[in-house]
Amino acid sequence: MGTVLGGRKNAGGTAAVLGGGVAGLTAAMELAERGYEVTVVEPTGWGGKARSSSVPGTGTAGRLDLPAEHGFRFFPGFYRSLPDTMRRIPFGRQPDGVHGNLREVPQMLSARSGRVNERVTDVSSLSGPRTPLQILRARGLDPGTGQELSEELLYFANRMMVYMTSSQERRLGQWEGTSWWDFTSAAGASEEYRKVCVVGATRTVVAARAEVSSTHTVGSFMEAFAYGFLGRGASAAADRVLNAPTSTAWIDPWVDHLGARGVRLELGWRVERLSVRGGRVVAASLRGPDGRRSDLTADWFVCALPVDRVGALLDRGLAAADPALAGVASLNTDWMVGMQFYLTEPTAITCGHVIYLDSPWALTSVSQAQFWDVDFRATYGDGTVADCLSVDISAWDTPGILYGKPARECTRTEVAAEVWAQLCDALDDGRTPLLHRGLLHSWHLDPAVKGLDGPGPAHNDEPLMINTKDSWKLRPQAATAAANLFMAGDYVRCPVNLATMEAANQSARAAVNALLAAAGDPANPAVVHALYEPEELRRLKEVDAELYRQGRAHILDTPAPWAERSAVTASAPR
Missing domain, CATH: 3.50.50.60 (FAD/NAD(P)-binding domain)
Known part of the structure; x- marks a missing residue:
């Protein structure tokens, strides 16, 4: 070279x-x-963790090898800089380049063990903006299901309002140093509140533990998602995926475009x-x-x-x-690792992403074939594979339900069996299971995870x-x-x-x-898109900035009702 x-x-x-x-x-x-x-x-590999790959030797009779990936990709509506780049990458005759390969995801399923209290949320743009109450209900908290839950619903709404009206000074000066667990007063709350609003919001999205994750981070992405669901700040759909494997639909055309522009690419x-x-x-x-x-x-x-x-x-x-x-x-x-299950029949669990709230390994998934512009069976594998259920595993240190071991201590085969068991636990109501062994053709675990089959300890290259x-x-x-x-x-x-x-x-x-x-280059700078900030909240943020400079609490920040009750109980005479 x-x-x-x-x-x-x-x-x-x-x-x-x-x-x-x-x-x-x-x-x-x-x-x-x-x-x-x-x-x-x-x-x-070009694309880093975003790239897709394949399972070598699985394609026959002119079909492509089965698609694989580090983890499934999704493109929330609040993304603005990345879509701008995608529009400038040519793809056939599409006027908006590879951006035209994005497909709206209209649903999100919050799956529960035994399908009890599962919830399908409509996140499509066709339904129009949601109200704040609809967003909270989508999180699994409904004021019509009991006094305790209603109280927690109101307090979680308070937490969201506190963050959304906090000044940048407070976000960096106070909430950056406050864990999401403490900010949401998870201690003393119900298990359901902790699972849906506190732990689920972190482990299933960013593979982080609520006990140590920064409120500055968790609050900001929940705020961005909320504005998307409210129909504020972006014209894009709240959730989107690609219509093919990531490298096919985006990364490979990108590399080709860079090469055509004279960029030297050395792999x-x-x-x-x-x-x-x-x-x-x-x-x-x-x-x-x-x-x-x-x-x-x-x-x-x-x-x-x-x-x-x-x-x-x-x-x-x-x-x-x-x-x-x-x-x-x-x-x-931390680890957020992708695993693919190849199924012999189309199995669209829902028309979108699935969050398995009761899964000890914090699983999320998407059934991919429904969004891809090809006949999966005719395009990939040996002709018997009709769908790819792509799963992200976000909690590798929690014991599972099948072997009682955390994922890091399992073999690759045990990881596959444990993940399948946790998926089935959520999707089987005892009558008509969505998943069963007869559907399973094969599976693939991200090869970046090494050492599961020895010699240990297990480690993740990405x-x-x-x-x-x-x-x-x-x-x-x-x-x-x-x-x-x-x-x-x-x-x-x-x-x-x-x-x-x-x-x-x-x-x-x-x-x-x-x-x-x-x-000293006079070329126009690249646009770095800011996150949406509603004008209606500007004055509240200005007030909060002054309060923060004075060392005072946010005007809406109040203790959780259960924390106050615990304090009263602790101080009562015995």
């Missing part, structure tokens, strides 16, 4: 992008559009070290798949590596570039960054102390305070903008 970059420079100079996930590909696209000569290096190369001199990065040392070494030189560097790989690079030049980046090593990661309380201060900004180094990734500070594809995209745009500023 030799020296990757050098020779003729485009008007903007040369740029090296380290990492080919969503952040790296976004940065490459924005820079190429502004005249930079770009090289992207990626060790594993199989891992960054091992950064060389820093005079406050600038002068080269990145790489190792190729065959063990070859090479130096990558450029005028500008965008580090778009995942958070765990950034941590490993700190003592190999990254901390020398900017000592403040050492905080990345203290960020927490963990997800978790926003624990007080972690904001550890997260880097796009610009660094090194004059030509910029950071991009879902752990970098940006408007979407959650490890998502949207955050990866936004951070890359911020990195490009910082690069343009450092270069």
